[in-house]
Amino acid sequence: xxxxxxxxxxxxxAQQMEDGILSGAFPEETQIPSTTEISVNYKINPATALKGIxxxxxxxxxxxxxxxxxxxxxxxxxxLRGKRKEEFFENYITKLAGEARKLGLTQGEIVSxxxxxxxx
Amino acid sequence: MxxxxxxxxxxxxxxxxxxxxxxxxxxxxxxxxxxxRNGAGKSTLLNAITGRIFADSGEVLVDGEATLExxxxxxxxxxxxxxxxxxEGMKIRDVFKWTKEFYPDFDTSYANKLAERFELNxxxxxxxxxxxxxxxxxxxxxxxxxxxxxxxxxxxxxxxANHRDLFYRILIEKxxxxxxxxxxSTHLIEEAAGVIEHVVIIKDGQVIKDESREELMxxxxxxxxxxxxIDKFTADKNLLGADSLGGLKTAYILGTLxxxxxxxxxxISKMDLQRLFIQLTNA
Numbered sequence: 442x443x444x445x446x447x448x449x450x451x452x453x454x455a456q457q458m459e460d461g462i463l464s465g466a467f468p469e470e471t472q473i474p475s476t477t478e479i480s481v482n483y484k485i486n487p488a489t490a491l492k493g494i495x496x497x498x499x500x501x502x503x504x505x506x507x508x509x510x511x512x513x514x515x516x517x518x519x520x521l522r523g524k525r526k527e528e529f530f531e532n533y534i535t536k537l538a539g540e541a542r543k544l545g546l547t548q549g550e551i552v553s554x555x556x557x558x559x560x561x
Numbered sequence: 562m563x564x565x566x567x568x569x570x571x572x573x574x575x576x577x578x579x580x581x582x583x584x585x586x587x588x589x590x591x592x593x594x595x596x597x598r599n600g601a602g603k604s605t606l607l608n609a610i611t612g613r614i615f616a617d618s619g620e621v622l623v624d625g626e627a628t629l630e631x632x633x634x635x636x637x638x639x640x641x642x643x644x645x646x647x648x649e650g651m652k653i654r655d656v657f658k659w660t661k662e663f664y665p666d667f668d669t670s671y672a673n674k675l676a677e678r679f680e681l682n683x684x685x686x687x688x689x690x691x692x693x694x695x696x697x698x699x700x701x702x703x704x705x706x707x708x709x710x711x712x713x714x715x716x717x718x719x720x721x722a723n724h725r726d727l728f729y730r731i732l733i734e735k736x737x738x739x740x741x742x743x744x745x746s747t748h749l750i751e752e753a754a755g756v757i758e759h760v761v762i763i764k765d766g767q768v769i770k771d772e773s774r775e776e777l778m779x780x781x782x783x784x785x786x787x788x789x790x791i792d793k794f795t796a797d798k799n800l801l802g803a804d805s806l807g808g809l810k811t812a813y814i815l816g817t818l819x820x821x822x823x824x825x826x827x828x829i830s831k832m833d834l835q836r837l838f839i840q841l842t843n844a
Contacts, residue, residue, distance in 0.1 A: 447831050449775055450755060477737040484729045485755040486592055487737050489775075543825075 450485055454493025462502065462517055463525070469513045473503055500524075563624050564588040564742065565610060565638070565710055570619030572605055579605040580616065581766040587710070590740040592732075594757035594774070596750060598842050602766040603746045604642070607712050611640045623710065639664060639708035641699045643715045649688035653681065653698050657705070666707035675701040675731065679724060692719030700728060704735055710742045717749055725749075729756055750835040760834070764842050774834065781832035781840075782818050785811045790826050801840035813840040 448456075458479075461467045473494075474482070480490040494511060497503045502520065503511045514520075541551050565587040572580040579602050587593055597603045608614040610621050612628055612635055620627055626634040647656050653676070661667035676683050679697045690698060696718045703711050717725045733756065736743065747753050760777050762770035770777060781801075784794055788810040791803075801813040813832060823829055832840070 449779065451775075477734065480737065481730050481733045483755065484726070484733065486758045487733065488758055489755070 450483075451489050451492035451496070454479060454483070454485070454490055455496040458494070458497055459502065459521055459525075462513055463521055467513050469515050469517055471513055472509070473511045473513060475510055562586070562622070566622040567606070567610060568620050568622070570606075570609055570616045570621065572609060572614065572616045578766050580609065582619070583763075583766070583768055584619075585761055585768050585771060587742055587744060587761075588759075589709075589742055591742055592736065592756055592758045593742070593744045594750070594753055594760045595744050595746040595763065596760060596838055596842075597746075597763035601763045601842070603763055604714055605766075606763065607640060607642070607714055607744070607746065611635065611638055611712065613640075636664070637708060638710040638712065639703055639706040640712040641703040641714060641716060643718060645687065645695060645699070647687050649686070651687050653683040653685055653687070656687065656698065656702060657683070660702050660706065664706040664708060668705050668707060672701050672705035675704065678727065678731070693721060693724065696720055697724065704731065707739065708741065710744070712744045712746075714746045715748070716745060717747065717752070725752060729753070732756065750838055751833060754834040757834075762838065762841060770841065777837065778831070778834060780815050780817060781813070781837040783811055783813055783830050783832055783836075784823075784827050785809065785830070786827040790824065794824065794827060802843060813837075815841075 458467070458473060461473070462469075467473050476487050476490040476494055479485075479494070480487040483490070494503070498505065498511070500520075501514055502517045504514050506512050537551070546554075567583055567585045567587075570580055570583045571578070583602075583606060585606075595603050595606070605614065609616045610628070612621075620629065622628065623634040623637050628634045628638075651659075657667070657669055657672045661669060673683065676698075679694075679701065681694060681697055681701065685694075687695070687698070696716065697720065700713070700716055703713060703716075717728060720728065729752070732743070745753055745757065754774065757774050760770060760772060760774050761768060784791055786794075786809070788805065788808050791810040791812050795803075795812045795814060799815045801815055803810055803812045805811075813836070815837075818829065820829070
């Protein structure tokens with residue numbers, strides 16, 4: 442957990458769990474760590490951890506099995522990839538274009554930089 | 562009303578106004594951070610809540626009951642303080658035994674388990690403990706009482722980094738299994754920041770902030786840029802303070818940030834709780 446991060450801690454928790462699902466650490470239809478485990482691990486208030494998990498519940502990424510805990514929904518990986526691609530545009534491309542304008546870089550120069558990045 | 566209610570409480574020490582008509586409500590099952598500079602009145606407030614000192618005016622209620630000369634209400638509160646109130650020659654195991662006499666819900670086997678995790682020898686006497694272990698035995702005692710309201714005044718004093726880490730983990734485990742109200746007063750703000758749900762900041766005997774940590778944190782930000790640009794930007798804002806480095810200026814601002822209204826040449830970043838605290842409590 443990075444307390445210097447711009448985003449509130451509960452959003453970072455949600456993202457960490459999403460990363461775990463995308464990387465296969467928490468496969469579909471398996472259990473994710475409990476809010477207690479998450480809060481002890483990151484040394485954060487359980488209410489904050491719960492708020493983070495609830496983001497995933499609201500977006501259908503995880504669901505509650507009564508008396509058992511939270512499980513990764515079927516199709517969660519596909520849903521997350523789609524969502525992350527949109528965020529990729531927002532987080533990287535929009536910022537990249539803004540910074541490029543500041544530095545006076547042309548679109549062509551950016552494209553060749555991207556190509557250089559891929560070939561590294 | 563449930564929780565601890567401090568109503569209009571004042572306390573003077575001679576000409577020093579340690580508490581000035583303080584009113585604050587500590588709700589049930591929340592973890593509070595009580596923050597303030599040295600001499601701001603934190604310990605006086607905690608001592609007034611637990612009846613260790615008598616306030617000059619005002620009252621304290623626990624779950625609706627006035628605490629004055631009321632053992633039933635006071636029995637719901639356990640306070641760990643920097644000062645040691647146990648007999649110097651008492652062994653730690655006997656501290657546990659005697660605490661159970663006053664707090665019948667004290668869980669001795671839990672206390673012994675925590676002692677093992679902290680590698681505290683319970684055959685040792687209070688007087689032989691280092692500053693760190695003196696804090697540890699008091700922490701273990703506090704967490705084992707199962708009191709509804711646990712007040713921790715400087716809980717991590719003298720603890721090394723590993724033990725502080727262990728303490729916060731144990732506190733969250735305990736709180737998750739058996740929620741209660743915890744009020745943590747500490748100067749090590751960043752370490753406690755994640756655990757705290759609600760922040761109460763006290764300055765010169767008065768409560769100056771009383772809100773959820775998330776809410777408070779969402780309002781503080783810094784703006785860095787050329788001094789002239791920054792001065793123009795902060796003119797209509799609640800400016801807490803500023804640092805200058807040559808022509809470069811960093812302003813500490815409290816308020817809701819409208820990102821669209823930030824001019825070019827200004828870098829915005831978030832303020833952590835400690836920085837926000839420093840800016841709020843600077844003279």
